[in-house]
Amino acid sequence: xxxxxxxISGLRKSFGSNTVLKDINLQVERGQVVxxxxxxxxxxxxxxxxxxxxSVPNGGRITVGEQSLEFNGRQTTLxxxxxxxxxxxxxxxxxxxxxxxxxMTALQNVMEGPVTVLKTSxxxxxxxxxxxLGKVGLSExxxxxxDKLSGGQKQRVAIARALAxxxxxxxxxxxxxxxxxxxVGEVLNVIKGLVKEGxxxxxxxxxxxxxxxxxxxxxxxxDGVVAECGPPSIVIDNPRQESTRAFLGRFK
Ligand code: ADP
Ligand code: MG
Numbered sequence: 001x002x003x004x005x006x007x008i009s010g011l012r013k014s015f016g017s018n019t020v021l022k023d024i025n026l027q028v029e030r031g032q033v034v035x036x037x038x039x040x041x042x043x044x045x046x047x048x049x050x051x052x053x054x055s056v057p058n059g060g061r062i063t064v065g066e067q068s069l070e071f072n073g074r075q076t077t078l079x080x081x082x083x084x085x086x087x088x089x090x091x092x093x094x095x096x097x098x099x100x101x102x103x104m105t106a107l108q109n110v111m112e113g114p115v116t117v118l119k120t121s122x123x124x125x126x127x128x129x130x131x132x133l134g135k136v137g138l139s140e141x142x143x144x145x146x147d148k149l150s151g152g153q154k155q156r157v158a159i160a161r162a163l164a165x166x167x168x169x170x171x172x173x174x175x176x177x178x179x180x181x182x183x184v185g186e187v188l189n190v191i192k193g194l195v196k197e198g199x200x201x202x203x204x205x206x207x208x209x210x211x212x213x214x215x216x217x218x219x220x221x222x223d224g225v226v227a228e229c230g231p232p233s234i235v236i237d238n239p240r241q242e243s244t245r246a247f248l249g250r251f252k
Contacts, residue, residue: 004063005030005168005200006051011060011071013046020046022224024060028169028217031198035211035232038221039247044204047221048171051202052093053084064090065168085117092162096174098154100146106133106157107142113165125164132160136190152183156190170194172203208251212236220244 006028013021020043028034036044049055051062056078057071067087069079078084100109110129114120120128133142136156146154155175162170172191176184188210194201195214205211211218211232218235220228228235228244239245 002030004028005065006202007061007063008051009061011047011050011062012058013043013050013055014058020224021050021057024224024226026219026226026229028200028202031200032216033195033200033214034202034217034219035215036202036204036219036221037206037208037211037247038219038227042221043224044221045173048093048173048202048204051169052091052171053078053088054093089113089117089165090167091169091171092165092167094155094158094162094170094172094175096178098146098151098158098178100154100157100161102146105143105145106138106149106153106160109146109157110161110164113161118165129160129164132163133157135163135193136160137186150183151179152186155179155187159187159190159194169200169202172201172205174204174206176205176207206251208236208248220247 004027008024008026011021011024012019024047036047038044046055050057059071059073061068061070064087067090069087079087101112104112107126107129110132111125114125114128115122130139130142133139136159138153138156141149141153149157176187179187188207192214215232218230218232219226220235222243228239228241236248239248
């Protein structure tokens with residue numbers, strides 16, 4: 001078997017005296033879908049942000065594809081600007097609150113990364129952006145500004161924008177949590193499409209039924225540690241720990 005596309009070992013992250021990730025170890029195989037679940041405050045967002053270097057870890061090692069970074073104590077030396085951008089571009093992040101650029105149309109939002117970071121020509125970036133907007137069902141909305149789009153449409157633009165950077169892995173942080181219930185399905189359907197294409201993904205989600213359906217591996221976090229990890233049939237349906245059972249019971 002080939003090497004995992006993501007390998008995290010001994011990952012630690014503190015905010016002041018608050019240690020929110022304590023020795024996280026995990027591996028994601030190419031094409032795997034990982035659901036990251038657990039109570040609020042357990043460190044799920046921080047873990048995704050560390051993988052994308054939006055937060056800088058205090059210790060441990062993160063490997064994404066061929067690129068590996070080691071963090072050592074307080075003074076983490078990050079790679080030079082160019083390598084940092086390259087490392088970051090290997091994962092695409094989708095946030096709960098979309099984070100679209102409000103002054104740009106849907107099309108411009110999707111073109112921005114490729115043009116400014118990847119130095120793709122405008123013509124090529126536009127063609128690709130139109131293709132991606134088509135893929136998320138928004139060809140007709142290419143020239144709309146975010147404030148003229150529904151939450152579900154904004155999130156689909158955000159997914160297209162992340163895909164435009166051709167990431168090796170997609171990271172979703174509660175991508176449907178801010179949506180009205182009737183808009184959740186359209187976003188989950190786009191994610192399901194990516195699952196079918198074999199995209200590697202880590203999904204932080206409270207959609208437990210969805211996690212059971214699409215995930216190869218479920219990671220249950222509690223208090224900054226991986227409390228349980230395994231296939232949905234174990235972690236969701238037969239968790240080992242009583243507190244995992246209690247947490248999941250709320251979604252039944
Ligand atoms: P989750 O996504 O599982 O709800 P988070 O990763 O957002 O959890 O938060 C884990 C812990 O880290 C919480 O105690 C939170 O208050 C703390 N935390 C997260 N981000 C910051 C930050 N930028 N500064 C200080 N504390 C933070
Ligand atoms: Mg969170």
